[in-house]
Amino acid sequence: MALYLHNTLSRSRELFEPADPERVTMYVCGPTVYNLSHIGNARPPVVFDVLARVLRRSYQLVYARNITDVDDKINAAAKTENVEIGVVTARYFAAYLEDMAMLGVQLPDLAPRVTDHIPQIVNLIERLVAAGHAYEAEEHVLFSVASYPEYGHLSGRALDEMLAGARVDVAAYKRDPADFVLWKPSAEDVVGWASPWGRGRPGWHVECSAMVEVHFGETIDIHGGGQDLVFPHHENEIAQSTCVHAGRLFCRYWIHNGLIHVESEKMSKSVGNVLLLRDLLSEAPGEAVRLALLTAHYRQPLEWTPDVLAEAQQKLDRMYGALRAAGVSGVQQHGGADELPPASVVDALNDDLNTPRALAALFKLAREANRETDPERRSAIARSLRAGAGLLGLLEADPEAWFVDSAASAALAAAEIDTLVSRREQLRKEGDFAAADQIRSQLEKAGIVIEDSSAGSRWRRAR
RNA sequence: GGCUAGGUGGCAGAGUGGUUAUGCAGCGGCCUGCAAAGCCGCGGACACCGGUUCGACUCCGGUCCUAGCCUCCA
Numbered sequence: 001m002a003l004y005l006h007n008t009l010s011r012s013r014e015l016f017e018p019a020d021p022e023r024v025t026m027y028v029c030g031p032t033v034y035n036l037s038h039i040g041n042a043r044p045p046v047v048f049d050v051l052a053r054v055l056r057r058s059y060q061l062v063y064a065r066n067i068t069d070v071d072d073k074i075n076a077a078a079k080t081e082n083v084e085i086g087v088v089t090a091r092y093f094a095a096y097l098e099d100m101a102m103l104g105v106q107l108p109d110l111a112p113r114v115t116d117h118i119p120q121i122v123n124l125i126e127r128l129v130a131a132g133h134a135y136e137a138e139e140h141v142l143f144s145v146a147s148y149p150e151y152g153h154l155s156g157r158a159l160d161e162m163l164a165g166a167r168v169d170v171a172a173y174k175r176d177p178a179d180f181v182l183w184k185p186s187a188e189d190v191v192g193w194a195s196p197w198g199r200g201r202p203g204w205h206v207e208c209s210a211m212v213e214v215h216f217g218e219t220i221d222i223h224g225g226g227q228d229l230v231f232p233h234h235e236n237e238i239a240q241s242t243c244v245h246a247g248r249l250f251c252r253y254w255i256h257n258g259l260i261h262v263e264s265e266k267m268s269k270s271v272g273n274v275l276l277l278r279d280l281l282s283e284a285p286g287e288a289v290r291l292a293l294l295t296a297h298y299r300q301p302l303e304w305t306p307d308v309l310a311e312a313q314q315k316l317d318r319m320y321g322a323l324r325a326a327g328v329s330g331v332q333q334h335g336g337a338d339e340l341p342p343a344s345v346v347d348a349l350n351d352d353l354n355t356p357r358a359l360a361a362l363f364k365l366a367r368e369a370n371r372e373t374d375p376e377r378r379s380a381i382a383r384s385l386r387a388g389a390g391l392l393g394l395l396e397a398d399p400e401a402w403f404v405d406s407a408a409s410a411a412l413a414a415a416e417i418d419t420l421v422s423r424r425e426q427l428r429k430e431g432d433f434a435a436a437d438q439i440r441s442q443l444e445k446a447g448i449v450i451e452d453s454s455a456g457s458r459w460r461r462a463r
Numbered sequence: 464g465g466c467u468a469g470g471u472g473g474c475a476g477a478g479u480g481g482u483u484a485u486g487c488a489g490c491g492g493c494c495u496g497c498a499a500a501g502c503c504g505c506g507g508a509c510a511c512c513g514g515u516u517c518g519a520c521u522c523c524g525g526u527c528c529u530a531g532c533c534u535c536c537a
Contacts, residue, residue, distance in 0.1 A: 011467090029537075037537090044537050073535075157466055157533070204535085226537030227468085233536090258468080259531065266531070295486085296476060300469080301530065307474065311487055318486080321500065348477095356477045360485035370501055433496055440498075451500050460500090 003054065003350045005222075006299060008230060008254040009154060013352055016253065018221045024059040025216045026052065027251075029208065029225035029233070030111070032068040033092035034077045037099050037277045039289070039304060040226075040260045040267050046290055046393075047257045047298040047353070048224050049105045053391050054349050064110035066211055067093060070201055075190055085191050099277045102286030103293075104393045112211045114202065118193045121202045121210040124244055125182045125195075133243040137173035139185035139198050145178045148239045154254065155231035180236055182206050205236035212241065212250075223251040227258055227299075258301045280309065287394060288312040294355040294392060313463055315359075316402070319389065322366035324399040326382030327375070332396040345388035355392060362388055403460035412446045417459055421450065425457050 003016040018024045028048045031041060045065065055061045069089040078085040114121075125141055128134035133147045145151045152158055181203035186192030192199040212220055218241075225234065234254065241250040259266055262273040280289050292312035296302040344361035348354045365385040372378040389395035404414060424439040440450050447462045 031537085032535095040537050042537085071535095155466075155532075227531065228536055230467090231532060232534090257537070259537070261530070266536090292475095300476085303475070305475080307487080311475065315486060317500095325501075354477075356475095356485075360477070363485055367502085371503095428496080431496080437497075449499060452495070452498080453500080458500095 003058075004352050005253055005255060006352050008256050009251075011156075014253070018059065019219060019252065022060055024055050024061045024222065025220040026055070026061060026063045026222040026224065027208070027212050027216065027220050028063070028065045028108070028223070029229055030065040030067050031092075031096050032071050032073060033089045033096060034071065034074040035092060036095055038267060039275045039277055039280060039293075042099065042103060042277050042289070043257050043260060043293055043298075043302070044224065044226055045100055045105045046103055046293045048255075050294065050349070050355065050392055051222075051224070051255070051353060052106065052108075053393060054353070057391075062110065062216070063108040064112060064211070064215055065108040066208060067111055067113045068204075068207065069093070069113050069115050070191060071204065078191075079189075095278075099281065102281050103277075103290045104287060104396065105290075106393070110215055112215060114207045114211070117207065117210050117214060118202070120214050121206050122183075122193075122195050124206060124210045124213065124240070125202075127244050128182065128240065131243065131246075133240075134182055135175065136197055137175075139200065140173060140181055141183040141197055142174060142179040143182055143236065143239060143243075144175060145180075145239065146176050148243050150242070151178070151239050152235065154238055155235050157231065180205065180232065182240070205233055206240060208233075208237050209240040209244070212237075213244075218245045219249050220251050222253045222255055224255040224257070227256045230254075230256055257298045258296075260302045260304050262304050275304065284309045284313055285316075287397065288316055291315060291359075291392075291394060294394075295359065297356055298353055310463070315363075316394070317463070319362060319366050319385065319395055320397075320399045320402040322369045323382050323386060323395065324403065326369050326372075326378045328379065328382045328386060328399055331398050332386055332390055339383045339387040341388040341391050342384050345391060349391060358388070358392060362392075362394075405461075412443075412448065417443065417448055421457050421459055424450070428452075 004013050005016050006012065007014045026048070028044060030045075031037065048063075048065075052061055052063050067089075070085060074085050074088055078088045081088065125134060128143065129136065129141065132144075134141055134143050136142075183195060183197055183200050183202060183206075185198055185200045190201070192201050212223075223234065223237075238250050242248070261267075262275060267274050277289070288309055289312070292304075292308045293302070295308070295312065342361065342365065344364070345358045348357035348361055351357070362385060365381060365388065369378055369381040369385060372381055386395050420439050420443060424436045427433075427436040427439070443450060443459070444462075448459050449462050450457055450459050
């Protein structure tokens with residue numbers, strides 16, 4: 001298999017070749033745990049979960065997704081509640097894990113937390129200072145962008161250009177307006193740690209450089225995150241890590257996902273168009289949210305409209321329907337080792353994770369399965385469909401349960417429904433269609449749809 | 464203002480220098496006691512203007528428009 005990925009560093013599609021032919025290291029920027037996740041926060045974990053699933057087929061993967069648990073937004077939230085920051089971060093980290101589980105996101109191999117790496121962060125900053133790449137000024141330690149000529153390479157901007165449009169006042173203690181903070185002082189009432197520069201806390205960008213170094217060493221294969229992190233976050237990471245390692249390559253492939261649009265613009269609190277994952281998950285199964293996130297290619301912006309979720313559910317109905325009709329039952333074993341994913345799906349994903357094309361391939365398989373009359377062949381196609389979907393983290397639930405366990409209607413218990421359905425079947429056999437139809441419409445009112453077939457009647461919850 | 468992505472049928476969203484994306488919605492047919500599900504088929508698109516080419520939605524140039532980044536941000 002040949003996997004191609006779009007590398008932000010080169011702005012082009014590249015053949016993926018890890019430094020170690022058998023082992024791949026991947027680091028993805030995880031959440032800052034100071035509030036509940038919105039749908040935009042969910043895209044990177046889902047996208048990189050798919051990438052991880054693809055990579056694990058061919059390599060031993062070590063996937064790290066960090067937790068930022070010290071940050072000024074966290075500090076502000078803790079202060080508002082008058083609690084330690086740990087209270088805030090523990091709460092929202094737990095919520096994050098719950099949300100991710102609902103989306104079918106597998107746990108990364110490592111989930112490093114910033115507060116567990118303070119000594120290593122301080123140590124990294126010390127080395128940057130010693131090497132002349134950073135300097136202390138008014139209790140801050142700043143990275144000197146002038147000491148790194150390649151600065152701006154990832155985001156494709158030149159230092160002088162950045163100043164032209166600067167919208168913020170530059171702190172007086174900066175040697176260069178683009179210099180950024182590695183360490184900053186903490187006031188008495190703000191969380192802080194002892195350091196050579198006094199009591200303080202790390203700046204935003206160093207944490208990732210330090211945690212990558214601790215867990216992976218100097219060079220990683222893949223670094224991922226949202227497009228909005230390219231500058232300044234990832235640019236600064238490259239500067240720090242490259243400089244502290246005497247110019248050696250920090251990351252081989254930079255992968256960035258596009259942002260989600262709501263009403264044609266980015267979600268933000270100021271616009272008031274933030275969609276909380278929690279709310280969406282109460283409207284639809286997590287799997288539908290996941291599928292919705294995968295309907296667009298990961299590098300494209302995704303238009304999130306009210307229809308997107310409903311359509312994702314319909315798509316899942318169609319695919320699960322094909323599985324159910326083909327007699328596929330039970331929960332998908334993770335890995336799905338019994339059946340190889342079809343080439344059409346694998347090829348699409350190997351082409352820079354083209355999930356829309358992969359989904360199109362899955363729908364073709366669903367149609368093929370529905371069309372096939374031979375039970376053996378039909379089941380084989382359906383199992384292949386499921387194996388392919390498994391690479392996307394989809395169709396892992398029991399097909400029967402998908403239709404029956406929908407939260408949309410719990411007016412009637414399954415046992416009651418079964419009783420009514422079999423009574424109706426009896427009436428149909430006796431030719432009493434009027435009475436049979438009456439039961440059907442009674443069930444319809446309760447949100448139950450009947451599907452008759454030569455093999456008997458079955459039912460599902462209406463959407 | 465600078466940098467970076469885009470503009471595809473009613474909607475979402477792939478892709479390609481000449482042949483069907485796919486899903487939903489719509490229309491016709493089959494199946495069904497009637498439905499539902501499913502199957503078969505049908506319409507409908509490549510922002511605009513030039514250029515290259517035997518031929519461009521696909522390449523090149525220009526115009527218009529949109530989004531993101533340049534400040535915390537997935």
